[in-house]
Amino acid sequence: MRTAAKTVPRRAFMWPSARAVILGAAAILFVGICVLPTVYMFGVSFAGVDGSFSFYHYRQLLLDPRERDLLLNTALLGTGTAALATIIGAPLGLLLARADLPVKRFLRLALVVPLVIPPYILGLAWIYIGGSAGVLARVLGHDLLSHWTYSLTGAVITLSIGFYPLAMLATEAAARRVDAQLEEAGLMVTRPLRVLRRITLPLVAPSIASSALVIFVLALSEFGVPGLLRVPVFTTEVFTAFAALYDFGAATALAVPLLVVALIAGVAVKLLVGKRMITTRRSTHSGLALPLGGWRALTIGSVVVVLFLSVGLPLTVLAIEAGRVERIVFAIRTSSEAIANSIFLATIGATLIVALAVLLGYGQARARTRLRGLVDLVFIVVFAVPSTVVGIGLINLWNRPGLPGEVYKSTAIIVIAYLARFVPVGALILAASVRQMPVSSEESAEVAGAGWLRSFARIVLPQIPNGLAAAWVVAFILAFGELGATVLVTPPGESTLPVRIYTMIANTPSSEVAALALMQVGVIIIPLALLGVLARGTRLKW
Amino acid sequence: MDKAFLRLIEVTKRYGERVIVDRVSLDVAGGEFVALLGPSGCGKTTTLRLIAGLETPDSGEIWIGDKQVAAEGRNLVAPNARGIGFVFQDLALWPHLTVAGSLDFVLACAKVPKRERTKRITEVLRLVRIERFAGSHPGQLSGGEQQRAALARALIGGPRLLLLDEPMSSLDADLKTDLLMELAGLQRSLGVTALYVTHDQAEARALTQRIVSMREGRIEQAGFAGEPVNEFVTHSEHEKTEII
Structure with missing residues (x-):
């Protein structure tokens, strides 16, 4: 189309191409749903008490002792989780990439499980284990750990268990990308362990660092775990101000500093990923194997311990708490409305997310270099916006008379919250898929006379089935477990499963909560297993 | 050639069913510069990697100096203890x-x-x-x-032995000629034994004292630079560069 425009002597009116119209509409939707709440909140951050421009909130952040405490707690939660999750995950990733471990494919799958379990369910399991009436207290006869379970340390440990798979997957992928010749060049001068330390590790380090930053952002954004473990951070204070104290102004004010920290972290992620060294594998030889030697038994033992603590123990404890099958059936029956709601809304949400994300991802992958970097930055930054900030932003935008108000009063606002939070994730996944497809494959369709729409539907989409499936499953898992934004925007009388679990924890016998939590894990595992079956044979990268 | 510095005796390497290097025997004298010439997939790179210790031979012996570095399907000396300098095809410079x-x-x-x-x-x-x-x-x-x-x-x-695995393959022709001249000069002045893997006959002729041609995992012909070599290389461009 561009070449056609060049041949027209004067600027005559031309109908915009289908491509421009559709991608433009996707961009407008993205800005309206995902970007606007954040921009609105950012604008509000510069409004003083009387509404005029001021740095009041920023001054408060640094001067008010309570806000300073919150900032400290939030920062400690973020950095602590990033550090611990990386310490657990990075060595595991290196082992998966380079060590000779038995049943490696199973280990990888099992080790990823904590990532797909919503963090507050892990938090719930840890309360059952270490709380004042928990398993440990009952076994030992006295309360040993509860002061420690309900603490910043407890929250850091719980979130690290939830997020270490990210560090693991990033490290493994990076270690597999390292060109084997670089390591062989090292082998010519020194022993394998030193090559791993001095050559491989520095090459993998940027990927490990960027995954640590992503974990930092996710921990900042977490609402459920600090809420359960009574650690005051910005996300939980936003919720308290809004839901308990009905002080919307204070909730907005508390959301602002969180937004600023998250935006800075998001920009840092982008910068770090952009600078990543090119270590693409060109050689066909397999990379340097990690010589375990006499440490083999101990290494396998450590992996098993991580697996037990992060997957086996929490799920077992939940199952024990849930009790007999009849109890689980009863719990499901009494919460059937919330469960049905959650499955329905998450299915709609994931489908809409993929529909929008595939256009955005395509646009990003095929944009000119400069624009591509900018769009990438926007995706990452929007994803970094914490859940409760998105919630407050959505309330600010949609809770007004007229059509927005009608949407706000219906469950549609929950789907909008899902979109606002998770479209960027889907777009990043699908942009990566599209980028792997050569442009020439579309150009040849164009030469053959296919219009853009036909080429997109018949040439592009059929080549990225794995990306589409992965994006849908990831979006479904994230939407199905979403708590921080939904808990704020859910209309009265409606509920989703996470919201119900979260509000029930305070005032219902724990067996029912445990049963619902188990049920939620089950719903997440099923699409994941389906994806596993679909992707068998082909290797998914996401 | 009375005493070989590098000696391969009946070296064989298989990947599964495929025999990549098939009973290769080769002697290289100290200070000699030898080209290993052959089409891609003929096993020349694998031969080089076997000498370096980056691959393990299935059978046969490899000697460097008076040391046996590989025998009976095992590497006896680690790559970093063989006194070898290796130039990789992609150069493999640490970024x-x-x-x-x-x-x-x-x-x-x-x-x-x-x-x-x-x-x-x-x-x-x-x-x-x-x-x-x-x-x-x-x-x-x-x-x-x-x-x-x-x-x-x-x-x-x-190093006592310099192994080069098509290091010039990514360069344009003029630059290649200059670098080849320089490399040959360096090799002579340092007196280092060198084995140079290439698929380009002109390159092999320009550079080395002896050309060993390989095909389908076997050594086909060992001759001195300037001698006619077998049919698969004769049709490639030759005589373009004079022997130094």
């Missing part, structure tokens, strides 16, 4: 280290004291004429400069 930094790493691995390292780095960089780029990262160098940096890394440890 996170500067030129001087990677040379320093090599010497540190060989436990050379800090003061001597600096001296030797300066020397070898002068030898390959890239002193100016001591502080540069590989990404900042041109193709020819990267080539020289890779050569410097292979030479700095003072």
